[in-house]
Amino acid sequence: MKVYGLIRFDIEDFLTRESDEALEFIMDVMDEFHMPASYSIVGKKAQILHEHDRQHILQRLKTKHALGFHSATHSEHPTLSEELAEMDYEPGVKRFVEREGRGVDMVAKLIKPPRYFTQPGGNWVPQAADALAQLNMPVFFSDGWNSYIVTSPQPMWIEDIVHWSLPVLNPKPFAMKLPDNLDEAVEMVEKAPSQLSQGDAFMIMVHPTELVTTKFWDAVNFKFGATIATLRGAPLRSHNDMVETFESFRTYIRQIAQAPNVEWTDILELSARLKPLSSPYLGNRYELLSHLLKNGLGPAVVHGESFSAAEEVLSLALYCIGATSGQELPRVKAPRDWSQDNESVPGSSLPPMTFEGVKSGAGEIIEHVRQCRRLPHGVGTKLVSIENWAYSAVFHLSHSFNKTIPQTFSLPLTFLDYVKEPSQLHWDWPIFPPEFQPYRLWRDTQRIAWSLKPAQYRH
Numbered sequence: 001m002k003v004y005g006l007i008r009f010d011i012e013d014f015l016t017r018e019s020d021e022a023l024e025f026i027m028d029v030m031d032e033f034h035m036p037a038s039y040s041i042v043g044k045k046a047q048i049l050h051e052h053d054r055q056h057i058l059q060r061l062k063t064k065h066a067l068g069f070h071s072a073t074h075s076e077h078p079t080l081s082e083e084l085a086e087m088d089y090e091p092g093v094k095r096f097v098e099r100e101g102r103g104v105d106m107v108a109k110l111i112k113p114p115r116y117f118t119q120p121g122g123n124w125v126p127q128a129a130d131a132l133a134q135l136n137m138p139v140f141f142s143d144g145w146n147s148y149i150v151t152s153p154q155p156m157w158i159e160d161i162v163h164w165s166l167p168v169l170n171p172k173p174f175a176m177k178l179p180d181n182l183d184e185a186v187e188m189v190e191k192a193p194s195q196l197s198q199g200d201a202f203m204i205m206v207h208p209t210e211l212v213t214t215k216f217w218d219a220v221n222f223k224f225g226a227t228i229a230t231l232r233g234a235p236l237r238s239h240n241d242m243v244e245t246f247e248s249f250r251t252y253i254r255q256i257a258q259a260p261n262v263e264w265t266d267i268l269e270l271s272a273r274l275k276p277l278s279s280p281y282l283g284n285r286y287e288l289l290s291h292l293l294k295n296g297l298g299p300a301v302v303h304g305e306s307f308s309a310a311e312e313v314l315s316l317a318l319y320c321i322g323a324t325s326g327q328e329l330p331r332v333k334a335p336r337d338w339s340q341d342n343e344s345v346p347g348s349s350l351p352p353m354t355f356e357g358v359k360s361g362a363g364e365i366i367e368h369v370r371q372c373r374r375l376p377h378g379v380g381t382k383l384v385s386i387e388n389w390a391y392s393a394v395f396h397l398s399h400s401f402n403k404t405i406p407q408t409f410s411l412p413l414t415f416l417d418y419v420k421e422p423s424q425l426h427w428d429w430p431i432f433p434p435e436f437q438p439y440r441l442w443r444d445t446q447r448i449a450w451s452l453k454p455a456q457y458r459h
């Protein structure tokens with residue numbers, strides 16, 4: 001039984017000078033124990049290191065295999081979510097690329113091009129799914145604490161990027177409470193192999209600045225949607241406390257490096273072990289129909305191939321026009337406009353469409369996918385919702401081989417189970433304004449979840 005462990009360092013504090021020493025110390029310790037890690041840096045932090053003549057730190061980061069981008073300015077208002085909260089999706093993607101692209105360029109110029117993204121604090125936004133592909137960072141290294149997608153030790157594709165929402169196996173808060181929670185932190189890692197399954201991954205999240213400070217640098221300056229008049233460094237630990245904390249971090253790494261059945265790696269190395277994103281082959285239609293009748297529309301592995309709900313619907317459309325199995329599906333992404341209507345579970349209220357209506361809808365779906373590589377959100381002149389079309393297609397296609405299907409059944413949208421409920425989201429991140437509730441970001445996440453599908457490792 002072996003599991004993968006990932007340590008992510010979020011290098012973000014551009015206001016506390018002493019945090020640079022903490023970063024250097026951390027890199028020393030990681031070298032000493034030959035431990036890989038993923039280093040995510042904020043654009044403004046890279047700039048400050050440069051301005052402070054810390055070239056040697058930038059050079060050292062350049063030698064790291066996994067260098068990531070942790071936003072342009074992290075907690076400065078408006079933060080990413082604050083800015084995109086009320087925007088339409090497409091302009092939101094454009095804004096993301098504009099505001100974050102400058103930070104990516106800064107990191108690329110001063111260190112090297114970052115290859116993965118991790119959102120600052122609670123600023124997980126669905127627009128990243130499209131923006132990251134444009135910014136040449138196809139890996140979204142999120143975490144179970146902040147992601148809108150449910151926590152999982154396995155990666156998933158969403159639109160064109162791979163998304164990780166790993167369980168975080170360290171105390172919260174962690175490094176800021178060292179050395180007091182050292183034993184607890186080590187124990188959490190040692191227990192991981194017995195709590196996870198073979199091949200699962202988990203993560204550790206550390207901010208280097210925590211080793212030298214007693215309060216979070218951004219809470220000191222940007223709390224509750226406001227910015228203080230004069231920005232300042234976070235309050236520092238006493239000298240003795242720092243020495244003790246450094247030593248306790250070193251002990252932590254030494255001990256977890258030896259944890260049995262944990263293979264330490266970095267996010268890019270692990271992502272490279274995944275099969276590339278591809279469209280599934282159209283399989284045996286009875287197999288897919290039985291699967292859908294049992295599980296509803298959602299991410300699944302059927303006959304060894306990964307399917308998204310969007311690909312399941314496209315498969316149904318192809319079956320309706322008599323396509324034979326074996327062909328590769330065209331690439332299909334989430335509908336551009338879609339929201340869950342109040343009927344919620346297709347089949348629970350409306351009668352199915354006629355088979356003629358289903359067949360003509362199938363033609364529309366295939367044509368729409370051919371033109372824009374997306375699922376339409378509805379079909380026909382009355383714009384039957386795509387999920388009710390899918391329900392009707394399953395109804396008619398199933399009756400041709402199984403007379404025992406009841407006249408009423410449902411086709412739940414199980415892909416929605418992969419999006420956390422608003423009450424579980426980190427909207428109470430202390431940097432956000434009080435009562436910050438960006439429902440629109442959450443609804444767009446539900447929409448793009450049409451494209452979620454399991455990412456599989458190569459064997």
Ligand SMILES: [Zn+2]
Pocket residue numbers: 010012070074119120121
């Ligand atoms: Zn951060």
